[in-house]
Amino acid sequence: MAYQKVNADQRAPGHSQYLDNDDLQATALDLEWDMEKELEEPGFDQFQLNSAENQNLENSETADLNLDPIQPATSPKGRFQRLQEESDYVTHYTRSAPKSNPCNFCRLLKIFCTAIILFISGILIGYYSHKNCPSNATSSGTLDLHLYQEILKTIQGEDIKKSFRNLVQLYKSEDDMDISKKIKTQWTSLGLEDVQLVNYSVLLNLPGLSPSSVTLSSSGQCFHPNGQPCSEEARKWSSQDLLYSYAAYSANGILELSLLEKTGFGGVLLYIDPCDLPKTANLSYNTFMVSLNPGGDPSTPGYPSIDGSFRQHRSNLTSLLVQPISASLVAKLISLPKDRTTNGACSPLELPNNEERIVNMKIQTVTKFETVTNVVGYLKGVTFPDRYVIVGSHHHTAHSYNRQEWASSTAVITAFIRALMLRVKRGWRPDRTIVFCSWGGTAFGNIGSYEWGEDFRKVLQRNVVAYISLHSPVRGNSSLHSVASPSLQQLVAEKNKFNCPRRDQCPKTNISSEQIQDDADYFINHLGVPTVRFTYEDIKTLEGPSFLSEALFPKHATKIEEMDPFFNLHETITKLSGEVILQIANEPVLPFNALDIALEVQNSLKGDQTTTPQLLALASRLRESAELFQSDEMRPANDPKERDPTRVRMLNDLLQDMEKSFLVQHAPPGFYRNILYHLDGKTSQFSILLEAWEHCKSLASNETLQEALSEVLNSINAAQVYFKAGLDVFESVLVGKN
Numbered sequence: 001m002a003y004q005k006v007n008a009d010q011r012a013p014g015h016s017q018y019l020d021n022d023d024l025q026a027t028a029l030d031l032e033w034d035m036e037k038e039l040e041e042p043g044f045d046q047f048q049l050n051s052a053e054n055q056n057l058e059n060s061e062t063a064d065l066n067l068d069p070i071q072p073a074t075s076p077k078g079r080f081q082r083l084q085e086e087s088d089y090v091t092h093y094t095r096s097a098p099k100s101n102p103c104n105f106c107r108l109l110k111i112f113c114t115a116i117i118l119f120i121s122g123i124l125i126g127y128y129s130h131k132n133c134p135s136n137a138t139s140s141g142t143l144d145l146h147l148y149q150e151i152l153k154t155i156q157g158e159d160i161k162k163s164f165r166n167l168v169q170l171y172k173s174e175d176d177m178d179i180s181k182k183i184k185t186q187w188t189s190l191g192l193e194d195v196q197l198v199n200y201s202v203l204l205n206l207p208g209l210s211p212s213s214v215t216l217s218s219s220g221q222c223f224h225p226n227g228q229p230c231s232e233e234a235r236k237w238s239s240q241d242l243l244y245s246y247a248a249y250s251a252n253g254i255l256e257l258s259l260l261e262k263t264g265f266g267g268v269l270l271y272i273d274p275c276d277l278p279k280t281a282n283l284s285y286n287t288f289m290v291s292l293n294p295g296g297d298p299s300t301p302g303y304p305s306i307d308g309s310f311r312q313h314r315s316n317l318t319s320l321l322v323q324p325i326s327a328s329l330v331a332k333l334i335s336l337p338k339d340r341t342t343n344g345a346c347s348p349l350e351l352p353n354n355e356e357r358i359v360n361m362k363i364q365t366v367t368k369f370e371t372v373t374n375v376v377g378y379l380k381g382v383t384f385p386d387r388y389v390i391v392g393s394h395h396h397t398a399h400s401y402n403r404q405e406w407a408s409s410t411a412v413i414t415a416f417i418r419a420l421m422l423r424v425k426r427g428w429r430p431d432r433t434i435v436f437c438s439w440g441g442t443a444f445g446n447i448g449s450y451e452w453g454e455d456f457r458k459v460l461q462r463n464v465v466a467y468i469s470l471h472s473p474v475r476g477n478s479s480l481h482s483v484a485s486p487s488l489q490q491l492v493a494e495k496n497k498f499n500c501p502r503r504d505q506c507p508k509t510n511i512s513s514e515q516i517q518d519d520a521d522y523f524i525n526h527l528g529v530p531t532v533r534f535t536y537e538d539i540k541t542l543e544g545p546s547f548l549s550e551a552l553f554p555k556h557a558t559k560i561e562e563m564d565p566f567f568n569l570h571e572t573i574t575k576l577s578g579e580v581i582l583q584i585a586n587e588p589v590l591p592f593n594a595l596d597i598a599l600e601v602q603n604s605l606k607g608d609q610t611t612t613p614q615l616l617a618l619a620s621r622l623r624e625s626a627e628l629f630q631s632d633e634m635r636p637a638n639d640p641k642e643r644d645p646t647r648v649r650m651l652n653d654l655l656q657d658m659e660k661s662f663l664v665q666h667a668p669p670g671f672y673r674n675i676l677y678h679l680d681g682k683t684s685q686f687s688i689l690l691e692a693w694e695h696c697k698s699l700a701s702n703e704t705l706q707e708a709l710s711e712v713l714n715s716i717n718a719a720q721v722y723f724k725a726g727l728d729v730f731e732s733v734l735v736g737k738n
Contacts, residue, residue, distance in 0.1 A: 148582045152575045154419045157567035160411050160574065164560075164567070167407035170396070176440055179396055180373040183438050186414060187377050191421035192436065195377035200305040200451040202297035202372050203314065204444055205248040208364030212246060212323050214269065216333055217256070217358040226287045227329035241554050245287030246365060247322035248444050249298060249314075255321045255361045267321035267361050271330045272551060275346035284327045288551040292317050293445025294669070295521055296454065299369075304455040315367040323361055324551070333357055372441035374448045377417075379424065381585065383431040387652075388463050389585045390435045390529075391416070391577075392449065392519050393470040394442040405472060408560055410438060412473045412570055416578045430585040432465065439519045442471075443552055449519035453526065460527055465656040466584045469533035471518035473573040476538030477563045480572075482511040485530040486600040486676055487592040487658055489513070491583065492532055495576055512681040513600065515672050517549045525673040528660035530592060534576045536569045588648055589637045592655040594723070598626035600676060601716055608685045610693050610705060618716045625723035629654075633730055647730065654726045661719035664688065664711040675715060686712055 170179050177197075184195050213230050215222045222230035225245035247270070255267045274284050297305040298314045327349060334351045351357065375395070381387065393413040396406045417436060441447030453460060466488070484492040489511050496511070516533060523529040564570055583591055602619045605611045636642040637651050659676060667673045668691050679687040692708035 148579050151419055151423045151582065152578050154422055155415050155571055155574050155578070157571035159418075160415045160570045161561075161567040163414055164407050164411040164570075167410055168404050170407075176371065176373050176396070180375050180438070180440065183375045183395060183410060183414075184377075187375070187417060187436065190414075190418050191425060192377040192379060192417055194380075195375065198374040198376055198452060198455075200297065200372050200374075200448070200455075201369050202305050202441060202444075202447050202451065203299040203311075203367060204370045204372075204441070204447075205250075205293075205316070206366045206368065207243045207246050208366055210364065211242045212364065213362045214323065214325060214329065214333070215360040215362075217360060221332075223329050223332065225323065225325045225329065226285055227326050227332055241287055244289050244554075245324055245326075246289060246363070247324060248289065248291040248365075249293050249317040250322040250363060250365065251316045251319055252363055252365055253321060254363075257359050257361060266319070268323070269330075269359075269361070270322065270324040271327055271349070273349050274327050275348050283553060286553055287326055288324050288553045289443065290322075290324055290550055290552065291443065291445045292322065293447075295446050295525075296450030297447055298445075300451075300454075302454070305451050306455065321361050321363050323363055333359060372448050372451070374440055374452050375438040376452070377436045379420065379430065379434045379436070381432040381434070382429045384652075385433050386463050387432040387465050387656075388435050388460070389430075389432055389581055390437060390464055390467045390523065391470065391581060392437045392439060392467060394439045394448075394519055404560060406442075408473055408570065409470055412470050412574050412577075413438065415570075415574050416470075416581070419578065430582070431588070432585045434581065434585050437519075442519055446519045446521050450522045453522040457526075460523075460529075464523065464527060464529050465590060465652075467520050467523040467529045467531045468577055468581050468584075469516070469518055469520045469531065470573070470577060471516075471520070471533065472535055474536045474560065474564050474569050476536055477569060479510060479537050479539045481535050481537045483514055483516050483531070483533045483535075484511055485524075485532070485659060486513055486597045487594065487655070488530050488532050488580075489596060490593045491580060491591045492534075495579055513677050514681045515677050515679055515687075524677065525663070528657070528663050528674060530656075530659060532577070532580050534573050536564075536573065588643065589634070590652050590655045592658065593630075594634065594655065594658060595623070595626045595630045597658055597676070597719070598623040601719075603684055604675075604678075604686045606684070608689060610689045610709060612709065612713075615709070615713055615716065618713065618720060622716055622720040622723070625720055625727065629723050629727055632727065650729065654722075658719070658722070661722050662715045664715060666707070666711065668692075675712060688712070 170182060177199075180197055184197055187195050211224050213222050213224060215230075224230060224242055226242060228242075257265065257267045257269075270290065272283070272288070277283055296302075298317060299305070299311040300309050301312070303309060330349050334349070334355075334357060391413060393409040394406055395410050413436060420434075437449070437452070439446070439448040439452075441451075442449070480496065482492050482496065492511055518533070520531045520533065524531050598619070601622060605615055605619055633647075633651055637648050659674065662676045663673050664675055665673075667675075667688055671679065671687050671691060675686050675688055677687075678684065679690075683690065688708045689705075689712060692705040696702045696705040
């Protein structure tokens with residue numbers, strides 16, 4: 001049951017004629033304040049129109065108000081029980097007893113029968129109206145953890161494994177469009193609505209017809225990047241793995257290289273030392289690919305690759321010749337013995353002192369325009385359809401090098417879509433719109449996600465509330481590694497503990513805000529969107545250098561199934577990610593923590609040699625504002641008894657934009673523009689300050705350091721002003737209502 005105020009001169013058609021009675025009108029006016037008070041009780045936060053329509057609640061006569069979720073008994077005494085117990089309400093309804101008059105029995109009987117008939121009719125009308133209307137009993141705002149588990153329990157590792165194997169078969173196709181179409185068909189068959197293929201013509205740097213080579217000048221020996229000697233037979237039978245051992249967008253040509261050519265070097269040999277690899281990984285003879293592209297189509301930097309866009313001629317992004325090589329080739333070039341263990345400890349690959357090697361590099365690549373396709377599907381929200389939770393995976397792109405790794409990512413996102421749509425078919429929908437994306441061109445610099453982001457930048461800046469990455473769900477099998485924005489770390493920690501089978505044996509929660517190499521890049525660095533990613537890793541990988549995440553080794557299906565034979569790890573990642581998605585998409589108040597951002601800023605300034613008194617003072621003021629914001633606005637909004645729809649919408653708008661203040665204009669190459677993210681999980685200081693400090697130590701000038709300090713100072717100040725302005729707005733709204 002719900003109240004609705006009706007003015008005396010704006011009565012709904014067909015309302016009772018008894019509202020014209022003067023006594024009843026006076027009673028209604030006396031009750032007006034009390035009804036407004038009741039409207040602020042739990043459940044009435046559902047009285048919100050579709051925000052995309054921008055309609056006014058008081059003027060809308062056709063608004064689709066969701067009354068089912070209203071819980072009258074939320075009050076300690078019950079909504080109507082309290083009305084009877086409070087004296088004010090009794091006096092409003094008290095009438096003087098009617099005078100004694102001779103009663104006409106027939107008249108009383110007729111009134112009584114009429115009342116009974118109306119009562120029964122009302123019950124029947126209400127019953128059939130409820131029966132014929134779509135059920136919204138589990139609509140937005142009332143979903144709880146129990147319902148989340150009901151949705152997620154249908155996700156099974158065996159089903160993900162079957163999907164994975166089916167997707168692996170698609171790898172035989174070299175046509176990106178074919179794979180994209182099959183993903184679209186599968187998502188559509190599961191019930192996902194409005195699934196689209198979004199194409200962009202982009203500049204790709206591809207390997208040449210023959211693999212690159214490295215020649216040792218002293219002996220004349222020629223090697224391919226994996227350490228295999230150059231020969232006609234090797235070229236004839238060279239596999240895709242050998243061809244794709246290259247650095248995309250490197251310069252082409254032939255170069256003689258020795259000791260960095262007295263620091264004016266023109267080429268680089270990239271390798272990964274075996275001592276930095278997990279014990280479970282034997283990659284000494286494996287080649288790998290890297291991309292030198294920071295993101296997006298190199299021919300349209302900063303703007304989308306749509307028809308008519310100006311194209312820059314950029315066959316390479318550096319003047320250097322860059323070539324990835326295997327560790328085994330490095331050992332041959334510097335003439336090291338095969339066994340490099342000393343007392344059980346691994347010895348790094350190092351050139352002996354006072355020795356030098358002269359090598360010749362030969363790199364051949366081809367640059368041409370190709371079509372990259374994104375698959376994008378929407379599940380529209382019922383309450384806030386203009387607020388998006390983006391879920392991203394990636395698929396195989398023609399000429400890419402990630403082999404079956406993409407099938408793991410696509411199988412996980414498809415499993416979640418399947419579980420979600422089973423519930424949608426029963427009448428439920430999320431509050432906010434969930435956008436599912438399978439990106440193309442990831443291996444070449446997250447090209448598909450960047451182009452889509454640049455294409456829809458204005459819409460995404462305003463509407464995206466979070467990005468959940470399913471990029472590489474299983475990269476190892478020893479440790480669950482969670483990367484999350486500071487505002488979402490508390491939510492992620494809760495999910496990790498909740499999903500641990502035995503609480504007393506749960507490992508230490510491994511959560512950090514560190515740079516990740518996947519399609520979340522654009523949303524973190526250009527839109528300031530809070531992000532979450534769960535991944536299973538090898539512990540040694542987490543302890544190693546961050547460069548490991550940029551090296552694209554071929555991942556074969558057999559290797560992935562060896563790491564996770566029953567796909568239990570894939571199932572865990574799907575459920576963890578799914579629960580975070582559901583909570584962000586359905587909670588009336590976004591589950592973001594403003595105070596954690598301020599604490600992260602203070603922690604990033606601790607022990608930093610570059611920290612100034614101004615920085616510390618600003619960080620302290622930011623924390624004070626965040627604490628006030630958390631206590632005065634977040635706490636009441638999370639209490640259904642105090643929740644007001646207008647204030648909740650204002651609050652959510654503030655929460656979703658908190659990280660935008662920390663996007664700096666200029667960051668060193670390889671560093672995030674979002675300074676809340678660290679270069680790796682081992683450092684807690686602001687990465688751009690650490691880099692500037694190292695740069696300053698090698699130069700006489702400290703101009704670079706001063707610029708970095710200014711960037712950090714302005715970011716913290718912008719965040720403090722942002723919170724303060726938000727508090728002022730809420731205070732003015734409160735004063736206006738009073």
